[in-house]
Amino acid sequence: MKSFLFLLYRDILPASSPGHHWCSKLSNTMVSLLPTCGLLFLLTIIAFIGLFILSAKKELDTQIYQVQNSPYMALFAEGFIYMPQHNNSSSSDNKKELSFWQNLKLKHIREYAHNVPKAYLNHTIFEKNKIFPFDWAKLFIKRKDGETLAYQKGMVLPFSGVQKDGALLNEIKKNLIHPFHQLPTPSEPYIILSEKALKKFRFNLDHITSDYLYITQNDDNPFIPFKILVARYLPYQFQYILSMEQWRRLDHRYYQKKIKEITIYATDLDNEQTQKTIHNLLQQHFPIQTIGDPFISGDNEALNVTLKTPLQRTEIIQKSIHSDLKDITVDLGSRHENEPGVSFSGAIFHINPVLHENNIFSEEFLYTLQEFMAKEQVKVRGELLQALQEIRKSQQYLTQLQQFFQIFKLLMICVIMIFFAMVLHTKMHRIGTLRMLGVSDMKILAIYATEAILFVCFSLLLGLCIYISFQTLQNNQVNILTWDLIDVMRDMVIAAEIGLVAPSLFFLKKFVPAEMVVFR
Amino acid sequence: MTEDKNDNWLFYVKNIKKTFSSGKTVCYGFQRKIYPHTITFISGDSGVGKSTFLHLLALLDKPDKPDKEDKENTCFNCRLSSVGLQSDLDYYQIYNHRSWRKQTAEIRRNHFGFLPQQGHLLNALTVQQNLELVYHLRKSNFQKGLDDEIQDVIDIIGLKDKLSKKNLSRSPAHLSGGEMQRLAVARAIMGSPKIIFVDEPTTFLNDSLIDKMMHYFVDKVYQKETTIIIVTHDYKALKSKIRNY
Numbered sequence: 102m103k104s105f106l107f108l109l110y111r112d113i114l115p116a117s118s119p120g121h122h123w124c125s126k127l128s129n130t131m132v133s134l135l136p137t138c139g140l141l142f143l144l145t146i147i148a149f150i151g152l153f154i155l156s157a158k159k160e161l162d163t164q165i166y167q168v169q170n171s172p173y174m175a176l177f178a179e180g181f182i183y184m185p186q187h188n189n190s191s192s193s194d195n196k197k198e199l200s201f202w203q204n205l206k207l208k209h210i211r212e213y214a215h216n217v218p219k220a221y222l223n224h225t226i227f228e229k230n231k232i233f234p235f236d237w238a239k240l241f242i243k244r245k246d247g248e249t250l251a252y253q254k255g256m257v258l259p260f261s262g263v264q265k266d267g268a269l270l271n272e273i274k275k276n277l278i279h280p281f282h283q284l285p286t287p288s289e290p291y292i293i294l295s296e297k298a299l300k301k302f303r304f305n306l307d308h309i310t311s312d313y314l315y316i317t318q319n320d321d322n323p324f325i326p327f328k329i330l331v332a333r334y335l336p337y338q339f340q341y342i343l344s345m346e347q348w349r350r351l352d353h354r355y356y357q358k359k360i361k362e363i364t365i366y367a368t369d370l371d372n373e374q375t376q377k378t379i380h381n382l383l384q385q386h387f388p389i390q391t392i393g394d395p396f397i398s399g400d401n402e403a404l405n406v407t408l409k410t411p412l413q414r415t416e417i418i419q420k421s422i423h424s425d426l427k428d429i430t431v432d433l434g435s436r437h438e439n440e441p442g443v444s445f446s447g448a449i450f451h452i453n454p455v456l457h458e459n460n461i462f463s464e465e466f467l468y469t470l471q472e473f474m475a476k477e478q479v480k481v482r483g484e485l486l487q488a489l490q491e492i493r494k495s496q497q498y499l500t501q502l503q504q505f506f507q508i509f510k511l512l513m514i515c516v517i518m519i520f521f522a523m524v525l526h527t528k529m530h531r532i533g534t535l536r537m538l539g540v541s542d543m544k545i546l547a548i549y550a551t552e553a554i555l556f557v558c559f560s561l562l563l564g565l566c567i568y569i570s571f572q573t574l575q576n577n578q579v580n581i582l583t584w585d586l587i588d589v590m591r592d593m594v595i596a597a598e599i600g601l602v603a604p605s606l607f608f609l610k611k612f613v614p615a616e617m618v619v620f621r
Numbered sequence: 622m623t624e625d626k627n628d629n630w631l632f633y634v635k636n637i638k639k640t641f642s643s644g645k646t647v648c649y650g651f652q653r654k655i656y657p658h659t660i661t662f663i664s665g666d667s668g669v670g671k672s673t674f675l676h677l678l679a680l681l682d683k684p685d686k687p688d689k690e691d692k693e694n695t696c697f698n699c700r701l702s703s704v705g706l707q708s709d710l711d712y713y714q715i716y717n718h719r720s721w722r723k724q725t726a727e728i729r730r731n732h733f734g735f736l737p738q739q740g741h742l743l744n745a746l747t748v749q750q751n752l753e754l755v756y757h758l759r760k761s762n763f764q765k766g767l768d769d770e771i772q773d774v775i776d777i778i779g780l781k782d783k784l785s786k787k788n789l790s791r792s793p794a795h796l797s798g799g800e801m802q803r804l805a806v807a808r809a810i811m812g813s814p815k816i817i818f819v820d821e822p823t824t825f826l827n828d829s830l831i832d833k834m835m836h837y838f839v840d841k842v843y844q845k846e847t848t849i850i851i852v853t854h855d856y857k858a859l860k861s862k863i864r865n866y
Contacts, residue, residue: 111750115745116745534743542722614682
């Protein structure tokens, strides 16, 4: 052990080199330390790039996680598995049943997805589900400064099923008037529409300048017993709802786009007659089988979705669900005492993360899924595919990054090997002399293997310092976990071990001591 | 010549060959015995393979594996038992063994001393570390203190006055040519090896150092402490020095 440490020490730091002048001493020392410094430099570059890739990977992972677990993702999935109201089949394998989707495995759609690896065939496509009602919701909307803009109980309806040329749309269009600057009182019934919703209703938005449009109640038209709010700046509400950290990490372009697609219809219904009227109205203009897009906005407090009226549903579910985002809580169980039971409307499914992680959801597979849904006459919403494709893109980018790191690692192994082979060539005489004096080949290999580990540790530390300084200078957050660091270190150790030990092994196998000792 | 078990030889060489990577083959078409506690000179013209023969004896190189028909007529053995060490060593067997690298390294480390043609000092180590290395590698307990041993060896080769403490802690590259020669000799005799292999000492050692070295060798051989094998092209000059003692 003593001789090993002694030889290791002298291999890294050779004895002081000759030279009478300090300048020649310095240059000789630099030359003698060139192999050590060169290796350290190479490894530090690897560490630095590895840490950058790790950081990018971390960010992408977070984004993917957020997309997968955000309520919006859930919303998109909801449209996908929506179960129409007029479903009289009691068969357990009916495509419209909740259990069918819960138990849907890759092997069930194998005929559409030939490229799915066999190992994943028994995985369920969806991992978890949330049941959402189509009914009445209590809606909070607050402005960014915290002021409450609206507080309403209302009906939650989907946007996707709106008939563009329905009578209701015409009536709304007819009654569209000036931008309003005052909030309606909570007692006034009204509808909130997104900007996109208005577009779909064929309103011209060019002249809308304020945050909200206000359509007064048209007493002459019994079909429009409520006012309309156009929520143009819903993203700001979400900025407020989400914690700053969550907001910072969101891909704004993506989320704003998605949020604007969300439509909310909310009406305040004070009496049974109005309720019935609106219900009939909605039944008339919004085919019930397309309803099922709940959207719940809220402030930092828990948000109640209160169910009031039992619409025609096949199942009664009372369940408390907490959203993945801490700041939004959906409580389906908080009904008033006198309220009738909650009726089931649709479910929100989350894609099985195992399949995401293992890159099963390829572009091709998404279309396959779409094809499958179409064949089964299940409504597929474009948003679902779009969201999944977004994830897919991120995953592809991530895979590309990982592949880049793998290629980079291989490249670096080659560079280290070539560099070290050159360094070893200069050390051949030394190694030959050591072998002549009886140092075993194993000990020589052990010296270089240990050197590799020492160099990696040191260069990783150096790379980390440079990386942190770099990030701090750019005011970026340093987002690296210990385990990830260990992963980088493992990869680097492998690279360095191969790079250093392989050439040593080659030279030791190829040359006998007598041949090595004459190298100069 | 048949092998006599009572014959106390150290090396027995018969019809060995060595082929280099360049394709050149050197045939040692003779049979010779080298006896323990002697000084053996291997002499010949330049390029006949003297140093290679020394390398083969010193386990620094491998001889060619004999052909089937030559097997009976080929022999390359070393009886380490004749110098009070372990049992016989068949070079062909050891080289065919999987652990030959380990075995040969162990023998070289513990029992052999080398004085190569160009000294081959390790510049990455200090002067003192060059001398200590043998002991470090052997992991042996010193009969005397290591520093005393080093001082003795330095004294033998006449370096005591020339090597200051400062020089001992610096790289050998600092030393003059003559000092480096002496240091190489000192390293070869450090640890009292059982067999010392010397390659062409007359080409790189000066006369006075050769005198001192031969004096030391004769002394050690006389005391039956070591066996010396010297490759030289100037056999007469060295022999004349032995006669002087």
